[in-house]
Amino acid sequence: xxxxxxxxxxxxxxxxxxxxxxxxxxxxxxxxxxxxxxxxxxxxxxxxxxxxxxxxxxxxxxxxxxxxxxxxxxxxxxxxxxxxxxxxxxxxx
Numbered sequence: 719x720x721x722x723x724x725x726x727x728x729x730x731x732x733x734x735x736x737x738x739x740x741x742x743x744x745x746x747x748x749x750x751x752x753x754x755x756x757x758x759x760x761x762x763x764x765x766x767x768x769x770x771x772x773x774x775x776x777x778x779x780x781x782x783x784x785x786x787x788x789x790x791x792x793x794x795x796x797x798x799x800x801x802x803x804x805x806x807x808x809x810x811x
Contacts (some may be wrong), residue, residue: 730794731784778801
């Protein structure tokens with residue numbers, strides 16, 4: 719991640735949209751450890767549940783914004799993400 723030396727004490731915001739600068743369709747925040755968990759000095763995990771992408775499939779744009787322990791917010795990562803079409807069988811993934 720660009721510009722990140724440590725995620726200690728930081729807040730992470732992940733967003734997904736159809737294109738850069740577009741309407742945010744889905745977001746996750748480390749304010750909730752059920753959405754994003756900081757797992758190391760420069761590592762984090764984003765958790766998804768089936769309902770997160772039930773309305774999405776195909777190519778999207780995503781960004782990660784970090785607010786460091788001093789309150790400075792900056793973009794840390796961006797690019798394309800591919801969301802596959804999920805098929806439910808018997809009500810389960």
